[in-house]
Amino acid sequence: MRTLDFPIPDPAAQQASEQLAQRIAQRIREAGGWIGFDAFMQAALYEPGLGYYSGGAVKFGAAGDFVTAPEISPLFGACLASQCAQWFEQVPARIFEFGAGSGALAADLLGELARLGHAGVEYRIVELSGELRDRQRRTLHERSPALASRVQWLDRWPDEIEGVVLANELLDAMPARAFRLRSGQVFERGVGLDEAEVQTSAPAPGDGHASRGAASAALSSGPRFAWRERLADASFEATVRARLAGPITAAGEAWPDDYESELAEQAQAWVVEAGRRLRRGAMLLIDYGFPARELYHPQRRMGTLMCHYRHLAHGDPFVLPGLQDLTVHVDFSSIAQAGADAGLDLLGFTSQAALLFGLGLIERLQQIPLEPAADHLRRTQGVKRLISEAEMGELFKAIAFGRGISGDAIGFLRSDRSAGL
Template structure:
């Protein structure tokens, strides 16, 4: 494979060992495409590019999370941006634990462990009793980073943390996932000439990956796409994997709550006529671009979340939809300004960076509006303070 063929000029080139890892994964994907008759649906390509053991983006050993491209990272998340995110999230988590009478926590895709360490310390400071903090993460490299972070930042509570290789059949407590849904494989569909086709991945004669389209074969897919009432050229994603994940965790949850935080829109906004290019995006060294075939296994591939489908998936299991709102409103309701107020404004070296980070978390021009929080529950009768005002469940 020509490493320059899918390299936008703005992207730095990886080192020789990383490039060799990418080529090994690309060769495996090409072989799978050949075995499948020359075509794979895009969600299968995305799954391999992100999660292939030892080679995929989340299955390999790249840095991923950080503030600058110089540290080898590709993007930053809210827990990395400010410890006040975890300190504030701890409040609705504590309220859900108390309201459900449960004592266990579980986090999916824990990144570097910053959110886990922050939550552990904040819950301890709030005098909230809890027994275990379970982490579900497919990456062995990230598990080690999480372990090191927790032992360094929450040493007195590290013994309560455990890593799971498989989900339990039942769980009582609070589940959390920050930027988990957007990293799940999506399917691509293209509308043209009044017909929908599924966009997948093929291989050109020169060995390069390329998009290739096939007729929609599933009656269920055809019915859903027809319901969108799209006219003209349009590219859309569907979130089968994210919906399946939501059904799984809401079925597993026998008592307690599940909080999912991610960027996205309700269905009527997601499939808006003006979003005709879809939302698929790639991230490499803090640069965003639209080519998923660049350096397979070395870059993140993501799509915005269609939250109406997530809500439907959870409710189908019998779980209650506890709330849905913007991240900004959720954090304000949960008391992030009070948490910020615990820092002395006279201590400018601490207060000013913290205030700037809170602005990014809350601002409509930053993360406050694009990111949403959706929560499901069983056995919780009351409305959590974090959803007390500005709840947008009616927009789903």
């Protein structure tokens, strides 16, 4: 049995994780032994008080499980401020940030917008997690005490949005369904209970993830979960086949066999919902992912589900439910389609590096003081992570939509890959 080398959580965290595992296990039993992966992911991330985002996990930064662009460099938010400032020439100076994490992006944006002459901007945050709301408040009071009063937290979606909608790494955190193609058939991959003993933990028939099951078994004394597949219902099968048909034809390959991936319908639905409420304004979404042609390329056989626990990236979603982050890459073609379904104009699609260059990253970088040298090095290295092709620069993409916005968005002037969606 191969076990992942996981740092062991403290007893309180472990107890919370076991409580969540019991709750999910109960749901699986009540549902007759199987729940969809989207239901598992929903509970693991958002179960009130116990899910990864709704519970007490540190999440972001060095002491957490992963870092996001606003945590890496304040120049990320400063660059986005330039894009917002351009849009504010046509729409009310109001930002709606969805999933604001630690609040770092809000603090950086407010600071830079004030510098650019938009000190009066209204900032609204829609955040599912109560724990993160508190953290956002603290960050804003510490980093931008003079501007913190501009921020309001909304308990529900605004009925109408006029202004700019922003979300960084929101869509990848939305629950997705998982599937496998095998022998010409489409199976939905869901979650069942692994009733075997810890030492004899075995994968489900046809499941290639023995090491993943073993890893989760080794860490938990509570219920253990395992992948279980069943034939997809007609509607899910049709959606999967339709989503994959284009990429497979484009690659000139046969329909793949033993191929797994995910379908993030909730991310699409979110864009439709946000788009319908956007009366006048723009929406900028940044996340990691690809156009469908690349995401569902026949050679990407293992899907994109990723789990993060204390900066260890791995593929076992069943380890320590509620204590690790689960994500799937974003299918930007389906996101573009969702925007079109909501009647929005596509304003651009490009890599994070190209977006930041277009929004004045180099000019801002040149303003970082050379002394103290250690600070200069740290700050420039953070920027390098944002733009390096080997790190976030190419994997992360930005997509923008608008309603009632004329002219080109400056972030997409240098490079616009919309034609590849």
